[in-house]
Amino acid sequence: MQNWMKRAVRGASLLPVAVMAGALAFAQEEAPSASAVSAYVDSSYLFLIGGLIVMFMAAGFLCLEAGLVRSKNASMQSLKNVALFSVAGLMFWLVGYNMAYPGTTILNGLFGVPDFIWAGEESLDTGYAAHSDWFFQMVFVATAASIVSGTVAERVKLWPFLIFVAVLTAFIYPIVASWEWGGGYLDTVWGFSDFAGSTLVHSTGGWAALVGAIIIGPRAGKYFGEKVNPMPGSNIPLAALGTFILWFGWFGFNGASQLAAGTFDDINAVAKIFANTNMAAVGGVLAAMILTAVLYKGKVDPTMAFNGAIGGLVSITAEPLAPSMGASVAIGAIGGVLVVLTVPLLDKLKIDDVVGAIPAHLVCGIWGTMIVAATGDATFIGQLVGVVLTGVFVCAASAVVWLALKFTLGVRVSEEHEQLGLDRADTGVEAYPEFAS
């Protein structure tokens, strides 16, 4: 429970006790103590370095997604990744941050009433530089948005997609985050535990992607009756690079979510989180490889191994500290198995997830969150409530937005554009003008 309590402290207005404690401390000593400054510097530094490492995951998603789409859409997919990171930053500044850590709430704290346009003020009381926290939270928001872009690739319209990202990063994700990290409903009422965001970040992105995939529909030609037409990715080494960049970034994602590293206990925690995060990815890769070898006559699909790594990483994200390294391998391995089993299941349901983001982020996000009831300081029912409430809310909100877009601007490119490829049709710049057949 240690971690989300710390994250919760940020929602200062929801926890007036924190403000009081700060005031008390100030009354006792007028000049800030050296150790308070030192802790402030250390925490801010951790948020900046950790945030920078997580920021680089945007490059990882770019590589993974550009590598797994067909070459006729790779230029557009690159553009979407750069654009969504921009939209996420803009909206999280305009609305999102204040929505996640709101000053005023309604419905018993269920929804915040944000002040628009965030303006951080630096104060020693908070324990960290305001802008360092904004930056750290912002890169998590962008991650949720990146998950969506992979699933709905190759047929979603550029601007409607970016409008969806704007709503996701301004409202949908921040509201979910407020329930836990903002010190809200899930935290105070249900003791929900989600260390770095298996549910809050990854499932949120995954549910939004799932609803998008259903409303937008599959790519033309993907499904003929019961037959699934494979549409292989155009650049597997690029996808592999993306996998390693994400793996690299996850050490910042989970490690810096300890939120402090300056004490014996905190640095030990960060170190164990690093080791466990790695072991979960290891488990995910190897389980996915072995299972595909068994299922597909000895052939090992690299994209399953890559998604196995991601699935393992998502699985450990809800509780990367408490499990042993061996348990982390197992948690990640089950994540890898879930990825391999869910990918064909989605195809059976004719839900077209271009990069396999729903198995890796949504399914493993649920798995990783539920297992905290066994490994961490949480109850089965508390975790279930968090998973279900997030799912219901994100699905409902996403459906409203996707449908509103569908019946106004449209969410899907024309058949002609889809056939031609989004690169030529909508960007005028082919990804690989000299190579493609």
Added chain:
Amino acid sequence: MQNWMKRAVRGASLLPVAVMAGALAFAQEEAPSASAVSAYVDSSYLFLIGGLIVMFMAAGFLCLEAGLVRSKNASMQSLKNVALFSVAGLMFWLVGYNMAYPGTTILNGLFGVPDFIWAGEESLDTGYAAHSDWFFQMVFVATAASIVSGTVAERVKLWPFLIFVAVLTAFIYPIVASWEWGGGYLDTVWGFSDFAGSTLVHSTGGWAALVGAIIIGPRAGKYFGEKVNPMPGSNIPLAALGTFILWFGWFGFNGASQLAAGTFDDINAVAKIFANTNMAAVGGVLAAMILTAVLYKGKVDPTMAFNGAIGGLVSITAEPLAPSMGASVAIGAIGGVLVVLTVPLLDKLKIDDVVGAIPAHLVCGIWGTMIVAATGDATFIGQLVGVVLTGVFVCAASAVVWLALKFTLGVRVSEEHEQLGLDRADTGVEAYPEFAS
């Protein structure tokens, strides 16, 4: 003014007061105080980590440039990027660092007289490990050189190009840097303000690139009368990855240029710089996207979005601390607009800039420097003097070097080699031997 004063202190011989202060401090306390050591460690650590993040921008330029040239020159462009980073490191050790922070100067401090071969000596007085500062400064030099390589790609000869890089990194850039960060003319006389180098790094590279593009001439077949023949980049996802790597690196570029992070004020500054740096890139991307959509019938050119990000980042580099986040968005957005408007302008002038480095680094570098008169602690006239003096000097010096190379070794490959592609002609190794048509 805070920042360049700190950078200026390094030019110790130009500011004898700093040496005196150090001596005084030493007289007062014979044993170094724990806090002096601690500050020394922190600053050195910041230079090393910040420098490492900036060093990775070399990989960003590589990806951007290799992705934006045609495939027949991508192997050569990769080689040039690795080679220029090497030449920059060598020359900055042999000459450049001592040129930027010279022991002896002539012409009233306008030019330094360097000791050749830098040999750092570590002293607690300086406040940071000498080698950490050398490393941090060196990666900035390399950035300036990388800017040039993109503009003159696909037709400049390898060795003459590397000789130009040698002169740029040994003399041209260090002289410009000495005027400001070496505590020289622009700093002391004009109060010129350029936090992390919109002018000193980016415009310097941009002017050198512009002069090179004019003297070397456009690629064969690029311009027919008034007609511009598009020569699309061969690997757009790679260019997108380069953009994200540069974006990542910029947090080190601007953030670590605060030069200290160990106090309440310094870490707050670094945190705000991170947020502002990101917002400027956001503004650059979104403005470039919207403007291209308006100008080009709804089509959004990804390469404009990428250069919009870079243009936004360059624009905020001269003063990433003082503006609000909203002002940073606006500064970056104007940078993005400048990129979109300047690219066709250069084509109209038949100046062939392969990757769009002149719009992003030179034009936005000027814009970013001038706006400091409004946002920071600087005057319009002081900023203008800095911009103009840098422009005149770098153009003159670059012209001398490019012309000397043109009339001796030649700067341009033969028509035959250009037609064949530099990869086959000059490296013997094709970038994509199995793909290219």
Added chain:
Amino acid sequence: MQNWMKRAVRGASLLPVAVMAGALAFAQEEAPSASAVSAYVDSSYLFLIGGLIVMFMAAGFLCLEAGLVRSKNASMQSLKNVALFSVAGLMFWLVGYNMAYPGTTILNGLFGVPDFIWAGEESLDTGYAAHSDWFFQMVFVATAASIVSGTVAERVKLWPFLIFVAVLTAFIYPIVASWEWGGGYLDTVWGFSDFAGSTLVHSTGGWAALVGAIIIGPRAGKYFGEKVNPMPGSNIPLAALGTFILWFGWFGFNGASQLAAGTFDDINAVAKIFANTNMAAVGGVLAAMILTAVLYKGKVDPTMAFNGAIGGLVSITAEPLAPSMGASVAIGAIGGVLVVLTVPLLDKLKIDDVVGAIPAHLVCGIWGTMIVAATGDATFIGQLVGVVLTGVFVCAASAVVWLALKFTLGVRVSEEHEQLGLDRADTGVEAYPEFAS
């Protein structure tokens, strides 16, 4: 000697004095002192950040290797890189770490008797978080494994290769490391000096690769009598990116191997290591470029420049602190020359090293280790013993494993599969399905 003494301290049971010193310190002061905690935090933090930077080298090897194989094997090569990093992590947890720092030894400390399954316990006495050290050591293990995968690419079978990696990372590498960093034979008896692992990591990987290349044999069609059939890499820009990622990672590899950065002396050392590491790469690149230009009629092979960088980096790894920056350039330059000369020599011997890993890692590893006798605190004979003992042991152990695999599972894919390409034959996923001819 400073550094390997520090690394040696970790082998606590081999150096009971360290344990005694810890106990003594505890007796003197019951509560841990603030400075002990602070040093503990700093060292752990360095291991985590340094380890993370080294971890990213896995992405560098991926890019380098996927770029230098033919496109029909690039998907498999990507998979192997992700898989080997996973296997290395798993085995170093199960066996390797305890093998390198064993509790019980036999044969006068020559071989450790490991406890299986490592379970770190955090204690202030050790001076760093146990898991941070595990992570830092683990990424070095993975580096050794990555070296092998490049050499034996394009024809080794997936699962037998991974079994070899398992043995390498569980036993072979850890035993070699125990002799030095575990406080064993080479350290205590011979005063062998290998700061960050020119021999222990790079030569170990190189010897294992060499033996593998010989036992597995060259790629079909590579050698016809005396004729060498060039098989050019499929994606040179990707290989260039890999080079820069490795260069980036090497600052963590060498810099963090100082193992501490919290004092005046330690941070100065780290800073000098950064500068020297860079200069060695610079020397390697430029020497390789000049030499290839001389040897090949003015043509400069980019892959030689890339391997020149790596060769220079490996050469400085055994002693990156003691030499001057100029000496570092020279050490790296000789490394670059060795690369250029050894690549054709291997072909003459019909040893097929797909990416040039043996020249860069093995030959330069030996060179870098021997020159420590001149630059560092070591004797010629001590270094020679280390080089030879490592070579004999790794070759013998690797031969046993490769041969056992050859006569059981087989180590080589069928001719048919090799012809078709491993991607289609064994993964079912082509690297570039739309491009390849």
